[in-house]
Ligand SMILES: Nc1ncnc2c1ncn2[C@@H]1O[C@H](COP(=O)(O)OP(=O)(O)OP(=O)(O)O)[C@@H](O)[C@H]1O
């Protein structure tokens with residue numbers, strides 16, 4: 001198991017290098033001279049030359065890439081062109097809200113969707129099943145921002161139960177932090193609840209027709225242990241896959257949610273960076289997302305290992 | 314009073330094409346410690362009968378009617394919770410497919426111990442010790458190590474031994490074995506049968522044995538019930554059935570001419586093929602269900618359904634012709 005883990009970690013190295021190369025090339029594949037673009041419209045030729053030299057853009061590509069990697073390895077992602085602050089610091093400031101939002105969304109989604117799917121499969125064809133699956137279709141078809149504005153309108157503006165928008169770190173108190181995450185997580189989570197509930201229902205339905213479920217019933221087990229122990233564990237591999245993919249997709253979803261609810265997270269940082277053509281920041285964010293994605297993939301694979309004894313490396 | 318008394322059992326499935334009368338008015342009984350074999354062609358309702366005994370037919374799929382009395386209690390009238398305390402405890406079951414009947418993601422130790430914790434309230438450690446004991450009983454070597462194995466790490470024969478261990482863990486009074494050896498290869502079949510015969514003597518449970526294998530019937534059972542198209546067509550003590558089968562269908566199964574002795578010794582002898590088609594169970598059948606395939610069928614057979622009649626002490630058959638044949642003697 002440990003050897004497998006090390007092997008898997010090693011295989012992520014070339015993947016991350018490739019991602020790095022791609023991210024770095026970003027600067028070169030966009031049309032025009034990066035230095036001129038960075039300098040802006042009013043810059044003089046001298047300004048551009050200075051920027052070019054400071055970024056090392058006058059050196060050959062492999063040398064530049066190597067230098068960039070070297071700095072990266074030391075935790076240096078460069079300076080923001082726009083605010084002149086280190087990219088790592090900018091990202092560090094914004095990571096908290098985004099992680100809170102993503103974590104909360106996934107927690108709530110999985111916590112809701114898996115029981116929903118299990119119940120729907122257990123009571124397949126019944127009214128409850130149809131009701132839950134209709135909800136899932138609804139969750140699928142409504143865009144995040146529509147749900148977001150609707151929730152904010154009802155629960156924040158009309159009922160005044162929750163704050164309309166903003167973000168407060170957890171250090172300022174659990175409830176202030178939590179209360180500002182509920183509506184964004186709910187609107188962002190809709191799609192995931194729908195997705196995970198449907199997958200759970202489908203895999204559970206298949207598992208429930210298996211011979212070993214009949215054996216479990218013949219043993220005198222109750223519905224709860226049959227569903228949760230005998231069936232769900234067998235259905236878990238596809239469910240975990242979708243949850244993992246969901247986290248990856250979530251990174252995109254947070255951008256919209258953060259702007260709807262004015263959360264100062266990575267999504268906002270990315271949008272601002274794109275608008276300002278702040279390439280070092282864009283590179284940093286993309287690198288972070290890719291890294292997260294690779295890490296999640298690794299975690300999913302490890303989960304397979306734990307959940308299904310037939311999958312052994 | 315017999316351990317199990319089944320009267321007029323009817324199990325009907327709702328299907329898109331109409332009601333499938335998979336079991337239509339079957340009655341039988343099993344005495345304490347006795348082995349009753351149920352034989353018949355594929356699709357005649359043997360598995361459905363056994364599943365009905367345990368009430369394992371989901372209500373959404375089909376309806377069970379009639380009466381099933383186990384130890385004097387009417388199983389069909391019990392609330393589900395009480396039925397659960399009987400399943401796996403007083404009545405347990407072995408299935409045909411050892412490959413798929415065990416849960417692939419749980420250790421066999423867990424799967425054996427589960428019933429013990431559920432029905433006998435054993436602690437995890439006690440259940441583990443008992444599980445090791447059960448594995449030893451069914452002849453699995455190194456039980457303490459095997460307990461941590463997953464089903465895919467065991468061979469087919471070993472998995473069926475594990476199934477038997479699960480079924481016997483709570484000392485059931487009735488064991489239902491639905492073709493326990495069909496999916497195994499010949500040498501393993503013999504081993505499993507030896508094991509079952511051995512355990513039958515040791516545990517003393519009554520057995521309902523469903524099989525295609527007449528050799529198995531001859532070796533294991535005291536009585537045989539022959540099913541056709543969801544009905545019981547003949548029932549007799551084993552020796553008597555092999556010697557003088559009364560129903561033309563039974564004679565067909567045994568291979569037309571009763572070969573005395575050979576059926577009793579030839580362990581691998583399978584049910585013979587009978588020409589013709591089993592009638593659809595979705596329509597009401599007038600007359601004898603077997604009339605369409607019976608060479609002796611006449612007008613009476615096609616119009617009046619024969620009832621089960623005593624042809625000899627303990628020997629029943631549902632056939633108009635059988636009665637006439639035996640009349641002179
Ligand atoms: N869940 C179900 N829904 C509808 N029909 C069913 C269902 N289960 C069984 N049947 C029908 O019941 C009939 C009897 O099936 P059963 O499995 O009892 O046969 P069998 O005698 O055990 O055959 P085999 O020797 O092949 O195991 C078949 O016609 C089958 O199609």
Ligand SMILES: [Mg+2]
Nearest residue numbers: 359360361491
């Ligand atoms: Mg069957």
